[in-house]
Every structure is written in structure tokens, then in C-alpha cells.
Amino acid sequence: MKSSPLTILFLVLLFQENLFSATADRLLIENTCKGTPSYNLCLSVLLADPHSQNADLTGLAIIAVYAVKNNGYQTLQQIEALKKFHPELMAALTQCGEVYKGVVDVDVPLSINALNLGNPKFAEDGMADTAVESQACERSFQDHAQTSPMTNANKAMEDVANVARAIIRMLL
């Protein structure tokens, strides 16, 4: 068909409309992340989930908590792998396995539940607990006088949990 100015206009309007709503939601995400201790981490976590495009603050908090869950699962896999290749670290790794299981089985469902039931205070507790557990895992290597192979993983979990916690605090 003939490339008419109207077709171009149509495409421009299409684009502009997308940009308009995308800008508004992007602004919410950016402002929210500014209130967390790790702006870039927060951005990447929220933007990685397409639901963040249309989410309100509670929705963003839920996305962040799911990121904690995913992180927890990955860390559990890492622990299993470490157990195979570093049997000398078994005691500490077993403890870490327990605490990360706690994160995934207890802390995350508690936080999601609290956000859905409308009492974010308890969601904050779940994420605070997650940070404690990741620190406990890190310390368990020190307690066995060993070097931790999980320092980055534990720090990463602590950081994501603190991002989630900061977003949840905005709901209080």
C-alpha cells in the first residue's frame, strides 16, 4: 500500500501511547528503587519481571520477594554442587542448606501471604529473617574455621532480601 502520512502517524501514536504508560510505570519503578539500598539491583530485579509494567507498590514488593525465592532455589542448587566437590565443608554446607530451605519454605511464603492479606509488617519480618539466615550461613563456615565458598552467594541473597524489605517498608 502507499506509505501515507496517516500510516506513519498511526505508528507514531502507537509508539507514543506505549511510551506514555511505560514512562509512568518506569517512573514508579525508578522511584521505588531509589528508596532501596541497591538501586541497580532493584531495577534489574523489577524490570526482569514483565508484571512490573503494571504493578502497584504491593505488586513490586511481591516481585522482589519472588526474586528472593528464585535466588534461594539457585543457592540451594549451588550448595548441593558444593557438597559433591567439597566434602570437607559438609557440616557448614548442611547448615546452609537448612537455612536456605527456611528462606524458600518459610520466609518467602510468609512475606507473600502478608502482602496479599494486607499486613506488610509481617512481610518485612520474612525478608529480615532471610537476611539473617544468609548471614548465619556465611558465619557457619567461620564457626568451623573454614573459608566460605559462598560469600558472594550469601551477599547476593542478603542484598536482594534487603531490597525486598525496603520496598515493603514503603507500604507501612
Add this chain to the structure above:
Amino acid sequence: MMASLSDVENSITTSTLPYSYAPLPNGEQPAGNDRPVHSSRKTALFLVSVFLAVASLVALFAGNGPVLPKNLNTSAVPSTAGMPEKVVPLSRGVEKGVSEKSFHPLLGADNSFPWSNNMLDWQRTAFHFQPKKNWMNDPNGPVFYNGWYHLFYQYHPDAPVWGKIVWGHAVSKDLINWRHLPIAMETDEWYDEQGVWTGSATILPNGELVVLYTGSTNESVQVQNLAYPADPSDPLLIKWVKYPGNPVLVPPPGIDNKDFRDPTTAWKTPEGKWRITIGSKINKTGISLVYDTEDFKTFELLDGLLHAVPGTGMWECVDFYPISKQGENGLDTSVDGPGVKHVVKASMDDDRNDYYAIGTYDAYKGKWTPDNPTLDVGIGLRYDYGIYYASKTFYDQNKQRRVLWSWIKETDTEASDIKKGWASLMGVPRTIVLDKKTQSNIIQWPVEEINLLRTNLTVFKNVVVESGSLVPLNLPSASQLDIVAEFEVDKKTVERLNVADIAYDCAKNGGAAQRGALGPFGFSVLAHEGLAEHTPVYFYVAKGVDGNLQTFFCADQSRSSNANDVDKSIYGSIVPVLKGEKLAMRILVDHSIVESFAQEGRTCITSRVYPTKAINNNAQLFLFNNATATKVTASVNVWQMNSAHV
């Protein structure tokens, strides 16, 4: 009609969400003289219009416009009591007797983690209210009715973590021994489907009992509901009825759906109506709304607020009650008059502490003003400087006293709570009166019935504890104790001392291992013999530049346990000590909870402690004096505490 291009443009650029709806063009060509439209232009316009229609529908269903977060500061996540801190004390030099090493964990200490059943079983208390298992939080509707004390509480029957909450219920004759009853109210209505949340009871003059409570609806809206006993002649009040016309209150205009909860006990107005207050917030200002009612079914919102304090955030569990200026008794909630002050208390959602202030209530305006605005609600005094939240008082007409209940949460991990199968306690109920000597704070003291559990008294009279020394107190057992003690520092030393102390803060000054001239000294509870684990509760006397003494009262959890997943904060505050008063301390030790009171209840600290070694027969009690410049003389009564039915 053909939508003009400018119309379409305007509707996008000038409207805010949701978009205005542009009508679909009439696809038919009118017969007659209209110029034929090029088909491509028509197609383009049609597509644009369809797109706009779809966009507006999507915007409509996707919800409201962007919600800006309320706090745009880039402040770091605040550290609260939920996060353990590693405290590294600074030494002022090793003195004879207690070396600072004793106040540190032994290097290479056994790692006690993971938790054994023995350790977890020990944590359950002997005389603090707690359900048999699973999760509890706020106390609800406490009341004395028809010869029984009732306590309801936020209860999650399915797990030892918070969840869909119902009202648990228990009764007692003495506030100490309890009979657990069936759940009083479940989440069985749309208006409390997501939780039967906190509420209060009011006894009407005709003897009727009514309860107002917050329901979280199926859409997460916070509403207030009315409930009453199904059979008022049943002294145990086992069954409850929800008013068919619920909810009786919904969030008023300007108040968010999630900022409207925890209605108080009602009190009488000068017009003879009933009045309640409900906490909320507007932006970051904590407020308390006021409602009048004649029947607890229809309410009138007063124009003004009971009170508001900027920057304090959401006010949960607001409490409002009179205290007598001269008398020693509590007062019914409706009492007012010249001999009366009023207390406003609120639980601050932002920092999880309970704050109160004393002031004057204007019953005609429905307003309250604090005596000291610098110590206003949320920025001034706390009921307790440790773990103490969502507290609520009731007037006990049985013994004419005002009694305070509070939720004491766990400060271990959720995973430990799951393992041990329960979480949370209630503090020992306390009476509240105005401190007649200072006139500017209340005094809290464990209800006298707790003394009935005392047995097997051991007296230690005039024990001299030299500077830098530790005195073990020989006791049959040390997990269930009531300790009452007085301390005297050496007066001459105090007078001679001309070194002014640096500013002291319980939380920041290194705990009991940080030595000053005149402190710290006190007790180490739940202590292991090598002090690998111990919990010091102590006074720290600081002499200021002006020569005046300030006394601090602290509880130090930094060495309370070898476990690396429990809270190890240090709590405390200044305690006013008046001329001629000895330093007085009372400590209730009940396994994993320690409640400490200074100067007969002027300053209170509740701690949760989770030792791995200092349990059962290995728990001990020590006196210590870590002051560098003075000896301390202590007179101590220690009772073993029997277990109650809890």
C-alpha cells in the same frame, strides 16, 4: 462521523489515565454528496480508533494510575531489633577479677547450631501466656466479666508463623493460670475473610459485653465489625456472634483502605454517647480518628482527630485511658474529671515499639493534648525498651486496677520457630499507675498474682561486689526466677569522681563489657559457668560534666547465646532515680524470656534469650560489677518460680 486527527491527538496527549474513550467511527459511507475517503486513510483511522478503544479498556481494567511510594529517600534499610548485630566492645584496661575475656565468647567455642530438641524444648516458658502451639500476636479484647478474666489473641492455627488470623481465647481466675478455650472467631465472613484482626471489648452499664474488631475483607480492605457473646450467661463466653449488619465502619474518605484498624474500648462522652478511637495515618503523620455511637452499629466520625504526630507513621493498636493523679487504683475507661490525666498510647508500625504520653483530654472537643510535646506519642517514652508490641490495657473492675497486656515476639529465626512448633508469648500482665513522684511517667509492675508462684527464697544480704568482680549466686536452679535487688555504689567514690563520663547509650556503648567508672553492675542471668553465654541486666551510672548523675538501665543480649542466628541487640534507657532512692531492680526469668524492671517499674525491658549451653541445670545466676572505680553492695532476694497452667 469521522474522528478528526486533532481530536485523536488531544485525547492522547492531554488526558491522564485512564484515557478518554474515542468513539468508533461509523463504518458506513453516508449516501449522497460526501467525498469518498481513500481506503488506506480509512484503514489507518479505523486502526487508530480501535487501538485507542482497546487501550482505554486495558487502562480501565489495569487499575488506578501510578501509586508513588511514600518514602523516596535513599536511606539505607533501617536496622531493627530483628537483625542481630556483632558487638565489638572496647576495653578500658583489664582490671583484677573479671577480665574482659570473660565477657567474650571463648575462642573456638563449639558451634551450637543447629538447634537440638533439648535446646528448643527448654525455650518454652513456665508462667507466660502462650498457646500450646503455632503463632500468636496481639492481645485482643481483654476483660474481666462474670467472674473470669478473658484474654483473646491473634492466632494462626496452622503454623508457627503469621498467616490468616483468628481470635484465640483463654480464661483465668487469676491472670496467671489459664484454661484454653475453642477459637472464638474464625475468618468465616467476607468482611473478615483475610483475617479477624485486633479489637477491644466494652462492658455496657446493663452488663452487656460488646466487641469491636477489625476485619480484613476478601479485598484486603480494613473494616470494623461488631461481635457479642452468643450466650451471655455462659461464664466462659465460648461462642460468639457477629452482628449481621457488619461491617459497622469502613475507611472514611481520605483514609487508605489499609490504614484503618484496631478499635479501642469505648468510653462515655458528656452527652452520654459512646466514643472510640482508631489509629491511622495521613502520609507519614500518625493520627487517631474519633467516632461516637449510641448502639455500636451506627457511628458518627468527629471532625477533628484525638491527636496526631507528624513523622511517626501508622498508629496501630491505639489505646486511650484515664489514670488517677493521686490515687493508687486504676480507673474505668469512662472516668474523667480534675483528678485525672489521660494516656494516649500507640504501636508504631515503622519501628515496632509501643509509645505513650500523658496529657489532658477535652471530652467536649474529643481532643487530647500531651503535657510535654517534646515527649509526644511516638517520639517520647516507651512502655518497654526491649521487645514489646501491640499492647492493650483494660480496666479490671475486680481489683480496681488498670492491667496491661503485650505481645512479645520471638527474636530467633522463623526456621527455629517452625522447628519448635510455636512462636510468641504474652508478657506478664502489668498494672499501670501514674508515677506520683515524677508525675511525668507511668509505673508498670507485674500483677501481684505472679508472686503466688514464688517459692524457695534465697536471700543474699549486703554482698560486696568489688570493682571488676563476679559473684556466683548458689541456687537450686536458674531458669525460672523472681529476683528483687537493691544496689548501692560507694558514695565517697561518686563524690570524688571528677571525670565526666562520655554520653552513654545502652545500645551503642558495647554492653556490659564496656567498663565505666560507676558501671556497669547488676546480674548475669541465664549464664553458663564459663560465661560462654550470659545475659547481663545492669545499671550504668554516668556522672555528667555538671556533676549530676544519670542512671541507665540495660539488658545485653550480645553474649546471650553461641548461636549465630538470634538477635543479639542491647536494649535499655535512662531511668529516673530520685534523691534518696536506692537503685532497685526486679528481674523475672522464665526460660527464653527475661523481664527486667528498674526503680519499681519506671523503666522496663523485655528480652528474648536463646542460649544453647546455659539451659536446664547449666543455667546460673551471677552478680557482677564491671565498674572501674567503685565497689557495689547488693541485697538480693531470689525466689524459684513454680510453673503455672499456661
